[in-house]
Amino acid sequence: MAPNRSPDRFQQALRQITELLERHRVLEELTHRQQTTKRELLESLTHRQNQGELAHHLRPLHPADLAAVLESLPPAERRLVWSSLGPAQAAAALLELGPAVREALIADTPPAALRALLHEMDPEDLAFVGESLEPEVLAEAYASLDAEALSRARSSAAYPEASVGQMTSPGVALREGSSVAEALDELRRRGELPHQTDSVYVVDARSIVKGVVALQAMVVADPARPLEDLMSPCVVELSPWGPADETVKAFERYDLVSAPVVDDRGKLLGRVTVDAVMDFARRRREVQALQRAGLAGEEDLFAPVLASARNRWLWLGINVLTALVASRVIGMFEKTIDELVALAALLPIVASVGGNTGNQTIALVIRALALDRINTASARRLVVKELGVGVLNGLVWGGLLGLVALVLYRRPALSLVMTAAVLLNLLVAALVGVAVPLGLHHAGRDPAQGASVLLTFTTDSMGFFLFLALAHAFLV
Amino acid sequence: MAPNRSPDRFQQALRQITELLERHRVLEELTHRQQTTKRELLESLTHRQNQGELAHHLRPLHPADLAAVLESLPPAERRLVWSSLGPAQAAAALLELGPAVREALIADTPPAALRALLHEMDPEDLAFVGESLEPEVLAEAYASLDAEALSRARSSAAYPEASVGQMTSPGVALREGSSVAEALDELRRRGELPHQTDSVYVVDARSIVKGVVALQAMVVADPARPLEDLMSPCVVELSPWGPADETVKAFERYDLVSAPVVDDRGKLLGRVTVDAVMDFARRRREVQALQRAGLAGEEDLFAPVLASARNRWLWLGINVLTALVASRVIGMFEKTIDELVALAALLPIVASVGGNTGNQTIALVIRALALDRINTASARRLVVKELGVGVLNGLVWGGLLGLVALVLYRRPALSLVMTAAVLLNLLVAALVGVAVPLGLHHAGRDPAQGASVLLTFTTDSMGFFLFLALAHAFLV
Numbered sequence: 009m010a011p012n013r014s015p016d017r018f019q020q021a022l023r024q025i026t027e028l029l030e031r032h033r034v035l036e037e038l039t040h041r042q043q044t045t046k047r048e049l050l051e052s053l054t055h056r057q058n059q060g061e062l063a064h065h066l067r068p069l070h071p072a073d074l075a076a077v078l079e080s081l082p083p084a085e086r087r088l089v090w091s092s093l094g095p096a097q098a099a100a101a102l103l104e105l106g107p108a109v110r111e112a113l114i115a116d117t118p119p120a121a122l123r124a125l126l127h128e129m130d131p132e133d134l135a136f137v138g139e140s141l142e143p144e145v146l147a148e149a150y151a152s153l154d155a156e157a158l159s160r161a162r163s164s165a166a167y168p169e170a171s172v173g174q175m176t177s178p179g180v181a182l183r184e185g186s187s188v189a190e191a192l193d194e195l196r197r198r199g200e201l202p203h204q205t206d207s208v209y210v211v212d213a214r215s216i217v218k219g220v221v222a223l224q225a226m227v228v229a230d231p232a233r234p235l236e237d238l239m240s241p242c243v244v245e246l247s248p249w250g251p252a253d254e255t256v257k258a259f260e261r262y263d264l265v266s267a268p269v270v271d272d273r274g275k276l277l278g279r280v281t282v283d284a285v286m287d288f289a290r291r292r293r294e295v296q297a298l299q300r301a302g303l304a305g306e307e308d309l310f311a312p313v314l315a316s317a318r319n320r321w322l323w324l325g326i327n328v329l330t331a332l333v334a335s336r337v338i339g340m341f342e343k344t345i346d347e348l349v350a351l352a353a354l355l356p357i358v359a360s361v362g363g364n365t366g367n368q369t370i371a372l373v374i375r376a377l378a379l380d381r382i383n384t385a386s387a388r389r390l391v392v393k394e395l396g397v398g399v400l401n402g403l404v405w406g407g408l409l410g411l412v413a414l415v416l417y418r419r420p421a422l423s424l425v426m427t428a429a430v431l432l433n434l435l436v437a438a439l440v441g442v443a444v445p446l447g448l449h450h451a452g453r454d455p456a457q458g459a460s461v462l463l464t465f466t467t468d469s470m471g472f473f474l475f476l477a478l479a480h481a482f483l484v
Numbered sequence: 485m486a487p488n489r490s491p492d493r494f495q496q497a498l499r500q501i502t503e504l505l506e507r508h509r510v511l512e513e514l515t516h517r518q519q520t521t522k523r524e525l526l527e528s529l530t531h532r533q534n535q536g537e538l539a540h541h542l543r544p545l546h547p548a549d550l551a552a553v554l555e556s557l558p559p560a561e562r563r564l565v566w567s568s569l570g571p572a573q574a575a576a577a578l579l580e581l582g583p584a585v586r587e588a589l590i591a592d593t594p595p596a597a598l599r600a601l602l603h604e605m606d607p608e609d610l611a612f613v614g615e616s617l618e619p620e621v622l623a624e625a626y627a628s629l630d631a632e633a634l635s636r637a638r639s640s641a642a643y644p645e646a647s648v649g650q651m652t653s654p655g656v657a658l659r660e661g662s663s664v665a666e667a668l669d670e671l672r673r674r675g676e677l678p679h680q681t682d683s684v685y686v687v688d689a690r691s692i693v694k695g696v697v698a699l700q701a702m703v704v705a706d707p708a709r710p711l712e713d714l715m716s717p718c719v720v721e722l723s724p725w726g727p728a729d730e731t732v733k734a735f736e737r738y739d740l741v742s743a744p745v746v747d748d749r750g751k752l753l754g755r756v757t758v759d760a761v762m763d764f765a766r767r768r769r770e771v772q773a774l775q776r777a778g779l780a781g782e783e784d785l786f787a788p789v790l791a792s793a794r795n796r797w798l799w800l801g802i803n804v805l806t807a808l809v810a811s812r813v814i815g816m817f818e819k820t821i822d823e824l825v826a827l828a829a830l831l832p833i834v835a836s837v838g839g840n841t842g843n844q845t846i847a848l849v850i851r852a853l854a855l856d857r858i859n860t861a862s863a864r865r866l867v868v869k870e871l872g873v874g875v876l877n878g879l880v881w882g883g884l885l886g887l888v889a890l891v892l893y894r895r896p897a898l899s900l901v902m903t904a905a906v907l908l909n910l911l912v913a914a915l916v917g918v919a920v921p922l923g924l925h926h927a928g929r930d931p932a933q934g935a936s937v938l939l940t941f942t943t944d945s946m947g948f949f950l951f952l953a954l955a956h957a958f959l960v
Contacts, residue, residue: 367778397789
């Protein structure tokens, strides 16, 4: 462990490793300019020297930091770092990598090294990376497990994607009816407890969960007291088939460190710990942020150009389509524009202001939905309020833009049309801004996904239409 | 505690409470239609009845759920629920509310009730809500604390906004040199341990942290072993003056449940627990999401129209300004448009496709920055890659849009200008999409904040300019 343990020590390690890799690259280039024999000698020398120094810098790194190093390096350097890791370190880092880089590195790993690496994993981790592996490789790894581990791996792999079951790890159960001293003795007999055991579950003869006892309460309690005295009911009990999303909400809301996973009858199956929840939440957020910006999926920073371009085509296509439709609205009024070309310059402003305010409303509604702050009754009030805000902002900013148009073109009628179009488009934005995320949520979809595209399409088309139709009616 | 403990039990409780409030409203309206004497009787009756039933439904709710109920109710109902909470429940809920609703409710609370409520809070919580209180009220609450609590509250309030010090809670320190049995005895003598104690810190005679021992290791270890045998070095040690942001990253990365807070010399000051980190991270994300959409701050769903409108003016103003500048670019080419009005309809497409792909690049760069996946060397490679993607997408989608233009207007030269303008604007988008978030990050600002506005401004203006300048040169 490095002497400096402030959170940014990772940055220092990354800098050292990058320098080392840079030196490696320079040396390699130099040796390639030498004659062959001398070159080979030098090459093997610098290679061995560098690998050793590299391994020295990599050894103290936390698996999460290793993953960060790997993801931030371009392919050639990434492979060099990857190949200097031992099986245990490689296995730990693999679990922390994003799917794109994980799959690329697995494909680069020689079969023997891959086997050694998979051998280091526990059954749940094996199930987790299983989907990135060739079926034969996975089968071989499964074959080396004992019966109990195999059943754990199988059941973990059996739960659907992003379910509670996939995040479940073993928990500690104690039978009801014992004293604190007896319970502590029982724990001591078991030896090591699972990672992050902050509490134990009290179960009856049928393994049904009765409640939870915090380890910190057991430690300070009078040893003669019955264990049930320290027991409190579980704040939540999770089903392994439930969505992992709900778990995130429950952990954030109730400040949990762990929660029991039970079957339909309340039998303890295991537990979910806060680190698994935070990991899941972080990955989920990242993928959602990318998807909202219109990337189909997670993308390796250094993915080949064609793969990267493809990752963006779906939404780019949707964007091209909606932009074309909006542009046809303008096309309908080409004659009007021909008579008053000033309209062409003012058009994008009406659309842009509508899109901007609509996105503000969407952000507010999405936040309220994420926090369960909204229902049918309050949605109605919200629409009324947002329309009120739209009228006010329409008069203020539409009025201002009308003035600007008056200064630029000195036509009072054009100025009034501008103000009216902005005002009306803000009302459209308010309605759509509330309705679209609520509608998507109602349809069981992520309200943030696509809401902005739908809104911008509406405010663009309606902005163009309102402005040009008003201009057509009152100006030309 | 309700019998059903699945995470969505909160939804059921919320439904019941909403129904109750609805009935209350209907009854109130009915009674207002009766004659005065009968009405008064009925009013007090239904009021008392309802308050009782309401309190009954509210009592079993978790403070976080109570906060959710309060935030999702319109002002009148919110006040009714708030007034039926006892001081302890109200104090716990107040800590979970967002700042906007918290301040509104505090302003509504009669002085005596507010005093009773503040009396229920521990020093750190008092410091936390302190900024929402009138100075006299806070001074009075401080006056009722004993010396030790007062110093805890003062020191918590002394740390800057969003610092580690503000999240710090007391930790458990044990002197080095004792056996596991002695350490457990010492803990038992202290009685209750602080909330979420998963581990204790081993300190030397000067209170300097030597390492950490997990409670779960102490429980199962041979009591005769020295405590130091179970000790591991702390993964991170936090400074109370450090930014809370770094803490979030460290907890997510290293799967921590708690981390020690130490002064410059390594003396234990306290610790940060995962629930405080998750709370901070959630609030931070919410505010950032709202700010990115252009709201100045957190906004009560049912805030008055004027306050809500004001909350959106800063960014709306920036948007109006940038839209005006972009529109002047079009204004410069009014003559060109006058000669070929088709340009007006095609213009927004060039701008829109540029904005869309630029935002994809921004999302990728922001994610890489958040995960420490990027540095100067990799930034250069990233620019090259994004330019490559831009060329490819420009040829594909620009080519397609050129074809559409050809079909619509049957002018091959116009079609070529369209393709060239889209291609060039995608290159602008790639450059700006990498440069803007990196520049903001370098300047020590949140790269997500404002990046999109700057990008859209550039791709709009440049899209308009490239398309119209090319049209001016080759078409008219």
